[in-house]
Amino acid sequence: MTDDGETDEQVYDLLGVGLGPFNLGLAALADGEDAALDAVFLEQKPEFAWHEGMLVEGATLEVPFLADLVTLADPTSEHSYLNYARQTDRIYETYFYERFQIPRREYDDYCKWVAERVPACQFSRRVESIVPARREGDASTEATENDAAFVVTARDPETGETHRYLTRHLVVGVGSRPFVPEPFDDLPDADVFHTAGYLHNRERALDADGITVVGSGQSAAEVFQDLLERQPDNDYRLDWLTRSEGFFPMEYSKLGLQHFTPEYTQYFYDLPQAVSDEVLPEQDLLYKGIDPDTSDEIYETLYEHSIGESDPDVGLLAMTEVEDIEQVGERYRLRCRQWQEGTSFTHESDVVVLGTGYHRPTPDFLDGLESHIQRDERGRFRVEETYGLEMTGLDGRVFVQNAEMHTHGVGAPDLGLGTYRNAVILDQLLDDSPYPVDEDTVYQDFSAESFAASSPVTDLVGDADGETVQRTPPSTDD
Numbered sequence: 001m002t003d004d005g006e007t008d009e010q011v012y013d014l015l016g017v018g019l020g021p022f023n024l025g026l027a028a029l030a031d032g033e034d035a036a037l038d039a040v041f042l043e044q045k046p047e048f049a050w051h052e053g054m055l056v057e058g059a060t061l062e063v064p065f066l067a068d069l070v071t072l073a074d075p076t077s078e079h080s081y082l083n084y085a086r087q088t089d090r091i092y093e094t095y096f097y098e099r100f101q102i103p104r105r106e107y108d109d110y111c112k113w114v115a116e117r118v119p120a121c122q123f124s125r126r127v128e129s130i131v132p133a134r135r136e137g138d139a140s141t142e143a144t145e146n147d148a149a150f151v152v153t154a155r156d157p158e159t160g161e162t163h164r165y166l167t168r169h170l171v172v173g174v175g176s177r178p179f180v181p182e183p184f185d186d187l188p189d190a191d192v193f194h195t196a197g198y199l200h201n202r203e204r205a206l207d208a209d210g211i212t213v214v215g216s217g218q219s220a221a222e223v224f225q226d227l228l229e230r231q232p233d234n235d236y237r238l239d240w241l242t243r244s245e246g247f248f249p250m251e252y253s254k255l256g257l258q259h260f261t262p263e264y265t266q267y268f269y270d271l272p273q274a275v276s277d278e279v280l281p282e283q284d285l286l287y288k289g290i291d292p293d294t295s296d297e298i299y300e301t302l303y304e305h306s307i308g309e310s311d312p313d314v315g316l317l318a319m320t321e322v323e324d325i326e327q328v329g330e331r332y333r334l335r336c337r338q339w340q341e342g343t344s345f346t347h348e349s350d351v352v353v354l355g356t357g358y359h360r361p362t363p364d365f366l367d368g369l370e371s372h373i374q375r376d377e378r379g380r381f382r383v384e385e386t387y388g389l390e391m392t393g394l395d396g397r398v399f400v401q402n403a404e405m406h407t408h409g410v411g412a413p414d415l416g417l418g419t420y421r422n423a424v425i426l427d428q429l430l431d432d433s434p435y436p437v438d439e440d441t442v443y444q445d446f447s448a449e450s451f452a453a454s455s456p457v458t459d460l461v462g463d464a465d466g467e468t469v470q471r472t473p474p475s476t477d478d
Helices: 021-030 081-087 091-097 104-117 195-206 218-234 262-270 273-286 292-305 364-372 415-429 448-452
Strands: 004-017 039-042 126-132 150-155 162-172 192-194 210-214 237-241 314-317 320-328 331-338 343-349 351-354 398-400
Touching (some): 021 039, 021 104, 021 415, 039 162, 081 091, 126 364, 195 351, 210 218, 218 237, 218 292, 237 343, 262 415, 331 351
Parallel strands (some): 004 039, 004 162, 162 398, 192 351, 210 237, 237 314
Antiparallel strands (some): 150 162, 320 331, 331 343
8 A cells, every 4th residue: 555645556355443353353264264355454443452441351252252253253363362372382271261251351461362363454553534435427537437436535543644445345344432411521540530441541530538439330340440449449439320229240141141142133124214213212231231241240359358347448329320520629419319319419539430332433544434324313314124324326345344233233332242233234335245144043032023934823914014913012911
């Protein structure tokens, strides 16, 4: 690729923007001998890095190691986690570890190992613009004869050098960004920070007299547990506030996990969008709660710290929304409201760690394609069943990674379904994809139609015009 902004004559079959686990997994599958796909994947960071601010010692993945980058599509791949263990001389250590959930720090190291082995991965490439290679009705635009659909301009963040790429198709996997509510976003970053930057700010927290963690998801729980374990050696007050109704565990039963399957993805996609929008908010504990093991560890640590006459300097309060944070001298005053009983109060702390989640704004580099992108009435991408954006007036396709929860359900951000999504994408791009698109993987049926196909069901009648008559479940048979 030239450094003066001129376009390389090579036309890629696929160009990926972003190198998180999902696009890295796609790059690894596309690197297979039978894939025969000319692909390139661009990442603005100088090397692979995955949630580096949350690689807390002792934290593990919430999915088994089989949900690595490739195994669920190709167990024989050289880019599998088990081959990583073999090639890094850790296979027996892994064997005796006897756990499905591996340390998060090791998963990050595994991904780095894969990224270094896959030639299609290019780092220090920040994509700045994507435009059609041929404008509608314009046959003279460059690279038309090479069947390129898009021109991608990227810049090296360190040198400023410009690189331009031609590609037939795109896949966007830029991930999510930490969300800090507007009332808190102008406070000093060293004292009030998102959990995504926890390790970068941990030493400051350990020097404080009082720390408050806000939020009740897995990240907030891991930060609280890490600070709780270190509390006896550092002597600070530790509080945990959440507006949720409690510090509840994530659903992790084997039957509950069947929502993270190709079958449920298909079922959810086939629902009317209005129904999907009602269902999603009711499924928070499928993906937003606390891992049961982490919950157990927190309780056990509290128990250990309270033996004898000890009284841990700790507070946990649910049903409490932090409405504002005000800097008062060197401390911070949190204006809080226990919404269930309607009680307001203030709480002071030296450091506040925000477990306030993530959001997915549309990347600026898609501005050049905006007029072609179809959106729903709420401004969200219209996403096809096969993970491509619904678009008009373009020759190529734009696939998305983890931007389709509203159309494909709770499994969109799940590492265990990333390989399935990549197999679906490759099935669209290759004449003969070597990777199966799984369809029958669980014991549960989600639709009455699929249940009827194997059960003695008669008189199966759908609601008129696809509308659902009953949106809430009937009472259970207790």
